[in-house]
Amino acid sequence: xxxxxxxxxxxxxxxxxxxxxxxxxxxxxxxxxxxxxxxxxxxxxxxxxxxxxxxxxxxxxxxxxxxxxxxxxxxxxxxxxxxxxxxxxxxxxxxxxxxxxxxxxxxxxxxxxxxxxxxxxxxxxxxxxxxxxxxxxxxxxxxxxxxxxxxxxxxxxxxxxxxxxxxxxxxxxxxxxxxxxxxxxxxxxxxxxxxxxxxxxxxxxxxxxxxxxxxxxxxxxxxxxxxxxxxxxxxxxxxxxxxxxxxxxxxxxxxxxxxxxxxxxxxxxxxxxxxxxxxxxxxxxxxxxxxxxxxxxxxxxxxxxxxxxxxxxxxxxxxxxxxxxxxxxxxxxxxxxxxxxxxxxxxxxxxxxxxxxxxxxxxxxxxxxxxxxxxxxxxxxxxxxxxxxxxxxxxxxxxxxxxxxxxxxxxxxxxxxxxxxxxxxxxxxxxxxxxxxxxxxxxxxxxxxxxxxxxxxxxxxxxxxxxxxxxxxxxxxxxxxxxxxxxxxxxxxxxxxxxxxxxxxxxxxxxxxxxxxx
Numbered sequence: 001x002x003x004x005x006x007x008x009x010x011x012x013x014x015x016x017x018x019x020x021x022x023x024x025x026x027x028x029x030x031x032x033x034x035x036x037x038x039x040x041x042x043x044x045x046x047x048x049x050x051x052x053x054x055x056x057x058x059x060x061x062x063x064x065x066x067x068x069x070x071x072x073x074x075x076x077x078x079x080x081x082x083x084x085x086x087x088x089x090x091x092x093x094x095x096x097x098x099x100x101x102x103x104x105x106x107x108x109x110x111x112x113x114x115x116x117x118x119x120x121x122x123x124x125x126x127x128x129x130x131x132x133x134x135x136x137x138x139x140x141x142x143x144x145x146x147x148x149x150x151x152x153x154x155x156x157x158x159x160x161x162x163x164x165x166x167x168x169x170x171x172x173x174x175x176x177x178x179x180x181x182x183x184x185x186x187x188x189x190x191x192x193x194x195x196x197x198x199x200x201x202x203x204x205x206x207x208x209x210x211x212x213x214x215x216x217x218x219x220x221x222x223x224x225x226x227x228x229x230x231x232x233x234x235x236x237x238x239x240x241x242x243x244x245x246x247x248x249x250x251x252x253x254x255x256x257x258x259x260x261x262x263x264x265x266x267x268x269x270x271x272x273x274x275x276x277x278x279x280x281x282x283x284x285x286x287x288x289x290x291x292x293x294x295x296x297x298x299x300x301x302x303x304x305x306x307x308x309x310x311x312x313x314x315x316x317x318x319x320x321x322x323x324x325x326x327x328x329x330x331x332x333x334x335x336x337x338x339x340x341x342x343x344x345x346x347x348x349x350x351x352x353x354x355x356x357x358x359x360x361x362x363x364x365x366x367x368x369x370x371x372x373x374x375x376x377x378x379x380x381x382x383x384x385x386x387x388x389x390x391x392x393x394x395x396x397x398x399x400x401x402x403x404x405x406x407x408x409x410x411x412x413x414x415x416x417x418x419x420x421x422x423x424x425x426x427x428x429x430x431x432x433x434x435x436x437x438x439x440x441x442x443x444x445x446x447x448x449x450x451x452x453x454x455x456x457x458x459x460x461x462x463x464x465x466x467x468x469x470x471x472x473x474x475x476x477x478x479x480x481x482x483x484x485x486x487x488x489x490x491x492x493x494x495x496x497x498x499x500x501x502x503x504x505x506x507x508x509x510x511x512x513x514x515x516x517x518x
């Protein structure tokens with residue numbers, strides 16, 4: 001039966017004020033049509049968390065309201081009914097206020113699209129489930145997505161759904177990237193993502209780009225609302241969230257103003273978004289060389305040591321050693337004491353840039369200020385000494401570690417072995433491994449495996465075989481990948497007898513391990 005013009009207007013009004021009214025106020029024929037095979041599977045969406053964007057919530061228990069039809073997955077009796085229309089309307093009302101959130105997030109055009117495509121949305125096999133889609137998105141479809149969002153079409157959501165494809169993280173990021181560069185609002189697209197691909201809505205890069213979109217549109221209130229919603233899902237922001245700052249900043253005054261607004265929003269929302277957002281903001285400003293602004297963010301948020309360490313590390317990468325050491329004094333003045341890690345950043349950078357005297361001076365200072373060097377500190381000096389061929393000095397640091405009760409890390413042993421090899425002092429490399437293997441039991445397997453691997457890279461498969469055989473005779477298990485590579489090399493060079501000895505020794509080692517396990 002064809003509806004009259006006045007009836008259509010009435011239904012349109014009902015669908016706009018509440019997108020579910022049409023379903024429940026329509027004629028009985030609608031219920032029967034919903035029972036058809038086309039609508040056999042009806043499942044409730046599973047949004048990441050309840051939030052300001054849950055426009056289509058479903059209950060997991062059937063309602064007792066007499067006017068609600070009950071339809072099962074087989075088309076008969078039980079249907080997970082939507083929230084009562086009056087309840088949903090109250091949710092929309094409370095959302096539109098949202099502590100000052102702009103009503104543009106929830107616009108009538110979006111609600112209208114529900115009425116245009118109402119039955120299609122209910123007929124999807126699984127809301128927000130990639131398995132309900134035909135295939136992954138193609139580059140052409142990504143372009144179609146962008147064009148459709150750019151157009152602001154009233155039926156954008158239904159048309160995106162009708163494409164019946166699954167967006168990957170990379171494709172969603174690309175769509176946001178284009179929208180952000182053109183300063184086009186991505187809120188409706190984000191809403192569509194939350195409903196149909198909620199796993200993307202919880203992705204850090206996608207969420208960060210949504211924040212960047214708000215920043216480019218100078219919409220900090222919506223930014224706050226989004227951050228609050230993301231925080232419910234424990235989303236962590238990345239530096240992608242603040243790309244707009246690099247675009248918008250034109251002077252020092254505007255820089256401080258923009259950053260101040262961002263910091264204010266982050267402080268208000270708190271949670272994971274605040275912690276990760278502040279860190280990402282400091283990292284971004286440091287990379288841009290805006291250390292004064294980065295320090296401003298630290299002062300306005302939290303004077304954490306980890307934040308200052310970000311600045312120290314970036315200054316060292318820029319070879320600004322004086323600035324890094326000045327920052328150590330600034331940290332103390334604001335009540336944030338540096339740590340051994342802070343000193344390690346500077347010492348490492350000084351050594352890499354040939355400033356050995358300055359590195360030793362700082363090493364002395366950190367001990368005078370009661371910051372004891374750790375295994376990483378000594379490793380920096382050991383690597384530097386080995387690189388310069390000063391092995392006697394390197395062994396002195398090794399002895400100093402023993403006095404302090406510090407055991408060298410695997411990478412510290414690598415400094416000796418690889419440096420000897422680079423100088424073709426193979427005998428000394430072997431002697432270091434044999435002597436250290438008895439002294440540092442936890443690193444013995446690693447050292448022998450490295451030695452065999454280096455011989456193999458030096459096209460000496462026989463020596464690699466000898467090293468592995470020796471370690472297995474001592475009951476040490478080689479790294480499996482190294483063992484396989486040596487085995488293949490021996491067979492490839494026609495030394496099947498040596499490969500056989502190696503296989504026998506490895507099998508025997510495995511058998512002994514199995515017996516011990518029992």
